[in-house]
Amino acid sequence: xxxxxxFRDQPDMVKEALNKRSIDSSVVKRVIELDLxxxxxxxxxxxxxxxxxxxxxxxxxxxxxxxxxxxIRETMRVVSDSISDGNDKVRSIQEELNDLxxxxxxxxxxxxxxxxxEEDNPVKKTWGDVSKxxxxxxxxxxxxxxxxxxxxxxxxxxxxxxxxxxxGKGAILARKLQNMxxxxxxxxxYTELAVPFIAKRSTLLGSGQLPxxxxxxxxxxxxxxxxxxxxxxxxxxxxxxEIIPTSELPIKITAVTSxxxxxxxxxxxxxxxxxxxxxxxxxxxxxxxxxxxSWDALEEMLEDAESILKKxxxxxxxxxxCTADLTAFTSxxxxxxxxxxxxxxxxxxxxxxxxxxxxxxxxxxxxxxDDNKKLKFVHTLNGSGVAVGRCMASLMExxxxxxxxxxxxDIL
RNA sequence: GGAGAGGUGACCGAGUGGUUGAAGGUGCUCGCCUGCUAAGCGAGUGAGUGGUUUAUCCCGCUCCGGGAGUUCGAAUCUCCCCCUCUCCGCCA
Numbered sequence: 001x002x003x004x005x006x007f008r009d010q011p012d013m014v015k016e017a018l019n020k021r022s023i024d025s026s027v028v029k030r031v032i033e034l035d036l037x038x039x040x041x042x043x044x045x046x047x048x049x050x051x052x053x054x055x056x057x058x059x060x061x062x063x064x065x066x067x068x069x070x071x072i073r074e075t076m077r078v079v080s081d082s083i084s085d086g087n088d089k090v091r092s093i094q095e096e097l098n099d100l101x102x103x104x105x106x107x108x109x110x111x112x113x114x115x116x117x118e119e120d121n122p123v124k125k126t127w128g129d130v131s132k133x134x135x136x137x138x139x140x141x142x143x144x145x146x147x148x149x150x151x152x153x154x155x156x157x158x159x160x161x162x163x164x165x166x167x168g169k170g171a172i173l174a175r176k177l178q179n180m181x182x183x184x185x186x187x188x189x190y191t192e193l194a195v196p197f198i199a200k201r202s203t204l205l206g207s208g209q210l211p212x213x214x215x216x217x218x219x220x221x222x223x224x225x226x227x228x229x230x231x232x233x234x235x236x237x238x239x240x241x242e243i244i245p246t247s248e249l250p251i252k253i254t255a256v257t258s259x260x261x262x263x264x265x266x267x268x269x270x271x272x273x274x275x276x277x278x279x280x281x282x283x284x285x286x287x288x289x290x291x292x293x294s295w296d297a298l299e300e301m302l303e304d305a306e307s308i309l310k311k312x313x314x315x316x317x318x319x320x321x322c323t324a325d326l327t328a329f330t331s332x333x334x335x336x337x338x339x340x341x342x343x344x345x346x347x348x349x350x351x352x353x354x355x356x357x358x359x360x361x362x363x364x365x366x367x368x369x370d371d372n373k374k375l376k377f378v379h380t381l382n383g384s385g386v387a388v389g390r391c392m393a394s395l396m397e398x399x400x401x402x403x404x405x406x407x408x409x410d411i412l
Numbered sequence: 413g414g415a416g417a418g419g420u421g422a423c424c425g426a427g428u429g430g431u432u433g434a435a436g437g438u439g440c441u442c443g444c445c446u447g448c449u450a451a452g453c454g455a456g457u458g459a460g461u462g463g464u465u466u467a468u469c470c471c472g473c474u475c476c477g478g479g480a481g482u483u484c485g486a487a488u489c490u491c492c493c494c495c496u497c498u499c500c501g502c503c504a
Contacts, residue, residue: 042462046473053473056485060430069484076484243422373441375459 001101001362007031017107020114020323027100034097038090045086052079102205103212106359108323109333115322121336122322127306128315130340135402137342140393141273144170146404149396152272162263162278164389169412174281176411177312177388177395178256181283184308185385190254190285195234197258198225206364207236208330208356215264227260231284232382239288240364244378249368250297251288254385256281274389275348281388287381288366291358294379298355302335305351305385312411314394315340317347330356337386339394350390353383 006014011032015025055076062069113122144150149170155163166174182192201224204210209217209229218227228234235253244251259282274280285304289297302318309316321327321334328334331354338347361367361377370376399407 039462042473046462049473052484057431059484063430073484080484245422 001359002104002107003358003362004031004035004097004101006107007035014107018104020108021105021326023104027104031097031100034093034100038093038097041086041090041093045083045090048079048083048086052076052083055079099211102363105329106332106356108326109355109357112326112333113320113322115324118322118325120322121319121325124318124320124335126315126317127310128313128340130315130342133342133400137397138400138404139273139343140341140396142343143396143400143404143406144274144393147406149173150274159278162276164274164277164279169408170392172412173395173408174388174392177391178281178283180311180411181308181385181388182254182256184311185254185283185285185304188252188304188307190252190304193235193238193253193255195231195238195255195257197228197234197260199228199233199237200225203237203240204233206240207233207360208363209233212329216262218260218262228257229261230259230382231255231257231282232286235284235286236360236380236382237364239366239378242366243375244288244366244368246290246368246370249288249290249378250293251286253286254283256283256388274393277389280390283385283388285353285383285385288361288378289381290368290370291376291379294355294357294381297379297381298333298335298353301381301383302337302353305337305353305383308386309337309339309350309391312391312395314391314398316350328352328354330354330359332357332359339390340398341394342397342400348390348394350394351384351386354381356380356382 002014007028011028015028018028019025055072059069059072059076062072113120115121138146141150141152145152147170148168149166151165151167151170155165158165186192198220201210204217204226217229220226234257235255238253239251258279260279263276263278285301287294287297287301306316306318316337316339319336319338321331321336326334334352334354336349337351337353339350340346341348357379358377360380366378366380367375368378395408395411396406401407
């Protein structure tokens with residue numbers, strides 16, 4: 001959630017920044033209008049309340065002395081009524097304002113490069129050798145079936161389209177990869193957590209998936225809870241509503257979770273394979289930091305995520321998402337890590353590392369005390385470290401031999 | 413799922429419908445005292461939001477799990493919901 005003070009103090013900056021994320025400036029105008037409106041009304045109502053408090057105290061005194069209070073009571077009843085009218089008005093304005101604010105994405109940081117489309121994402125770095133193989137590479141789908149590691153049909157039989165079943169070495173490979181990733185994160189200072197895969201509405205609100213993206217989530221029948229679309233949801237919310245002792249910062253936590261996504265807008269896209277599925281496993285990295293440390297933390301987290309790919313010797317590149325492609329709702333700046341897929345002759349996203357600054361902390365109400373003992377929102381960062389299915393798919397493709405077998409001895 | 417108990421400030425813990433934003437204690441901060449440590453003495457110490465100012469100070473309003481209600485007035489009374497604990501049931 002954006003700070004309403006930004007709208008008051010720097011409306012043009014907000015308009016411009018949101019414009020980069022294709023938000024019409026009329027929304028900003030409306031927010032400012034509502035805020036102004038609300039404050040005016042608030043002052044009226046509060047002065048009535050002041051009157052009420054004042055008089056009520058007097059009535060108490062009079063009653064104690066045994067004086068007649070019936071007349072003043074009648075007067076106060078009227079005041080009380082107009083207070084509750086005013087309250088209703090303030091509340092309805094507040095609600096509209098809140099709904100608007102909850103639907104607005106974070107502002108791109110100044111350092112986010114301008115771009116018209118995803119074509120304009122600058123490449124920050126590349127790593128590894130992506131020279132052509134001496135034979136036509138098979139896709140991970142073909143390799144998975146050929147080596148009896150991935151059973152697409154049976155996954156579909158059990159759960160439907162875009163669900164996958166792993167078998168034998170496939171299942172083992174996924175498990176070992178998860179394990180390597182968690183151990184790696186542990187060595188880099190992250191505390192491993194085992195978290196629920198179901199989250200309440202308020203939890204999803206805190207990390208920013210709700211209210212805007214409910215259609216992307218699996219909702220539990222008869223309950224106001226959802227399957228988590230990413231481990232970020234439980235990890236960020238571990239500290240929701242808390243004042244974190246400053247000595248505990250920065251907090252670095254990790255967990256492997258299943259992630260459930262309805263992929264509502266992606267019907268027909270990549271119907272087979274491990275790239276786009278309704279359920280996948282991912283090791284998530286999260287940090288909570290002091291505001292002044294979050295930008296350094298972002299660079300460190302990028303390295304945290306990269307390190308596992310280096311260990312697995314998977315060629316990758318890092319891109320900085322430009323203003324047009326910064327689609328992560330909560331993010332102020334995002335790096336994507338993309339791994340090489342020989343069969344497609346291109347890089348595919350495997351990790352997204354973002355600094356959300358105070359956007360989530362404001363929603364989830366996560367604070368700490370700064371050097372002057374003032375309460376402030378922490379900054380939150382999240383990154384995949386990394387998606388297991390996509391990692392496995394890329395690994396298989398990059399480790400294939402001419403006969404379609406795989407060179408995975410160092411991992412299995 | 414059933415029965416009971418309970419949810420008050422960073423923490424523990426009082427609280428009869430009206431000077432209770434909330435006693436008392438712990439912790440914390442500052443000062444004094446003591447040859448160090450410990451102890452002692454004194455003062456201070458919640459958050460959100462609005463006005464004014466903007467390093468502050470000051471003045472309002474709101475907040476005692478969440479929501480609705482009764483009342484001139486609710487931490488205190490009524491209803492609904494959530495959560496925690498204990499016992500029973502069920503279960504990997």
